[in-house]
Each structure stands twice: as structure tokens, then as C-alpha cells.
């Protein structure tokens with residue numbers, strides 16, 4: 001069977017930066033290490049006044065198409081995953097296609113366009129849609145573009161304000177891909193949860209502490225479901241495990257639980273037994289609380305073992321490098337985690353062809369999905385082509401007063417005008433409103 005998966009990716013960050021330990025922490029009267037060590041974040045990316053989900057998504061897709069030498073006729077599908085949409089009817093993908101038609105000859109009139117919503121997991125669901133479309137033989141030799149784009153802004157003063165971010169990831173989904181093949185096997189953990197939602201409002205209502213617990217519970221279910229179709233996961237099976245990263249500290253918690261799960265009944269658990277004993281099993285305890293307490297003690301010791309720390313440093317930590325500098329990109333977050341991992345592999349000369357990734361996506365509300373990916377032999381060229389580092393360095397570093405202004409500019413309930421902080425160059429920009437309230441865009445050379 002021909003492989004189907006991600007042929008290429010492009011990343012587009014918001015052009016502004018908020019320094020969390022340097023600018024945010026002092027204003028909040030908090031220890032900078034809460035951000036750098038606790039949450040694991042150095043900075044958030046922010047959209048300048050002329051940027052939004054359409055400009056960032058269209059800019060990423062434009063770079064993707066140009067780099068791959070594609071014309072509109074090569075694309076049979078454009079799906080946008082976002083939880084920051086500004087229209088309940090017209091999908092963001094139509095705006096993006098309109099932008100791209102300004103710079104390419106030809107049009108996307110025969111491409112299917114849509115918009116996917118399920119909090120942060122919608123980006124991965126759009127990958128599934130594209131995969132299924134190709135597998136069903138409906139693509140007529142064409143590829144799909146999947147764009148995950150969000151302005152992840154929280155209300156001022158909300159605890160989530162520290163985890164904001166803005167950016168887009170565009171992915172080309174094709175037969176015989178250069179980057180990764182997607183597995184047919186998937187596992188789900190899905191339940192009706194009220195932890196993070198936006199009932200017809202721009203900024204989320206969040207129960208932050210509960211959202212952390214729901215993430216962990218649904219991820220565990222998804223992993224067990226994945227194992228029920230793909231077989232037990234062993235820690236050595238995967239080179240990297242990119243997970244949805246609202247902030248790196250979240251993945252640190254998930255990794256610990258995942259490691260305990262995947263070493264159970266393996267030689268790793270046996271080897272660790274001399275050092276920290278075997279994992280507590282529920283049947284050995286009279287009550288649940290005693291079992292939980294024993295698990296907590298085991299985890300505290302497991303965390304300190306060389307085996308865990310090595311696995312974390314090699315398999316998980318490298319997935320977090322971009323996230324640390326940009327914050328939460330919601331739908332794009334797991335896709336920048338994959339890119340971070342493969343960048344790390346390139347920089348450390350790891351031969352990844354044929355190696356596997358375990359990918360964990362998550363969306364509040366809530367659903368987790370786990371699948372695996374096999375790295376393809378064109379991966380090095382694809383990852384080498386990314387210019388994410390230079391984009392991150394070029395961001396304008398906002399003062400606290402700048403941040404307050406920019407947050408207001410993007411607040412749909414406020415009507416404020418602010419001079420842009422950066423000069424757009426070779427990119428799409430928001431260009432005001434049309435007669436029916438539509439947003440208009442223009443390409444700036």
C-alpha cells in the first residue's frame with residue numbers, strides 16, 4: 001500500500017514576542033522561574049496589528065507552495081483547523097484561498113475547503129480527513145493542504161495569560177510523502193468535559209487546574225486504546241514522542257505518567273526493581289487512597305532514576321524547543337512539537353529514516369488521540385528548509401505597554417488603533433473591512 005502522510009511543513013510565527021521571565025513576571029510580581037522552570041516557557045509569540053489567523057495561515061501555506069513548486073491545480077483540498085475563527089458561516093479556508101489566489105496564477109475553484117473545530121485537536125483531525133480522502137482514492141492525484149492557525153489569547157488577568165501564543169503550521173498531505181507516513185492505527189480518549197470552552201465568546205472560560213487533569217486522563221485512555229490496536233508500546237519503540245504542548249510543564253507531567261505505563265511488565269521495570277521496587281498494583285491494596293499514595297511515592301522515585309531521565313532527555317525534551325519560545329499555538333501546537341523533534345534529530349545527526357514517532361494530540365472539551373508516524377527518507381531536506389529560528393529572532397520584543405495595546409487591538413470587543421510594531425515584508429496583511437463585514441487582505445511585497 002502506498003504511504004500517505006505529511007510531505008512538507010511550514011511554520012509561521014506571529015511577528016511579536018512577549019518575554020515571560022523578563023517582561024511578564026515582573027509586572028505580575030512573580031518569580032521568573034515560575035515561567036522558565038514551572039511552566040517551561042521563555043516567551044510567547046503574538047500577532048502584530050496587521051496579523052490574524054488568516055494572514056498567518058496564508059503566509060505559511062504560501063511558503064509551502066512556493067518551496068514545493070506547487071500550483072493551485074495541484075491542491076484538491078484546503079482544510080483549516082482553528083479555534084480562533086471570526087465567522088460562524090464562512091470558513092477561514094476560503095479567506096486563505098483568496099489570499100493565495102492573489103499571488104499564484106490559477107485558482108482553487110475545484111478544491112474542497114472546510115474548517116475543523118475541536119479545540120486543539122482539530123489540526124490532527126484535519127490531517128485525518130486529508131489522509132482518509134487520499135486513501136479513499138478521491139484525490140485525483142492531488143495533495144491536501146492542512147493549516148492549523150490560532151491566536152491563543154486569554155482574557156487579561158486569566159491564569160492562562162502566561163500560556164498565550166500565536167502562529168500557524170501549514171502541512172502538505174500527499175501520497176509517498178517526504179517527511180512522515182501516518183499510521184492507520186489510532187487510539188482515542190474522548191469525554192464530554194467542561195474544562196476549557198468559548199461559548200460564543202473570544203477568550204476562553206478555563207478551569208486551568210482541572211484542564212491539566214483532563215488532559216492526563218484522556219491521554220491515558222488514548223494510549224490504552226492505541227495499544228489495543230497497535231500492540232503494547234515499549235519506551236525503545238519511538239525516537240521521539242511529540243505531544244500537544246500548551247506549555248512544556250504539561251508534557252513533563254504527561255511524560256512521567258506515560259513512562260510508568262509503558263515500562264510496566266517490561267525488562268525496564270525489572271531492571272529498576274532493585275533501585276526503587278516494582279510498580280504498585282491496585283490488587284495489592286485494601287483501599288484506593290493507599291494505592292494512590294504508593295503510586296505517588298513510586299513516581300517520585302522513578303523521576304530521579306537515570307533510566308527515566310535519559311529517556312526524557314532523548315525522547316521528550318527535544319520536542320519542546322519551539323514551544324518554549326512561542327507558547328501555545330492551540331491547533332498547531334503538536335505539529336510544532338514534531339518539527340522541534342525532527343530539528344533536534346537533524347542538529348544532532350540522528351539518522352531518522354524508518355524511525356518512529358509516537359504522536360499525542362489533545363483538545364479540551366475533551367479528546368486525545370494517539371497515532372504513530374514513520375519518518376521518510378526525504379525528512380532531512382524538509383526540516384533543513386524550515387526558517388523558524390530566523391523568524392523567532394526577527395520578532396519585535398514588546399514592552400509591557402506595547403503588550404497591553406496589542407492585546408486590546410486583538411480584543412473583538414474593543415475598537416482601538418495602534419501603529420504596527422514591525423514592517424510587513426513579503427506577506428499577507430489584514431487590510432480592513434468590506435461592505436458585508438468581511439475581513440480583507442492584501443499581499444505586501
Ligand code: HMG
Nearest residue numbers: 031033034037038119120159160208209211212246363364
Ligand atoms: P498557575 O496557577 O498560574 O500556575 O496556573 P501554578 O501555580 O500551577 O504554577 C505552574 C507551575 O509552576 C507549577 O508546577 C508550580 O509548582 C511551578 P507543577 O507543580 O504543576 O509541576 N512554579 C515554580 N517553579 C519553579 N520556580 C518557581 C515556581 N512557581 C511556581 N518560583 C495553569 C497554571 C496551567 C493552570 C494556567 O497557566 C492555565 O490555566 N493555563 C491555561 C489552561 C491550560 O493550558 N491547560 C493545559 C491542559 S488543557 C490543554 O492543553 C488544552 C488547551 O491547549 C486548549 C485547547 O485544547 O483548545 C489549553
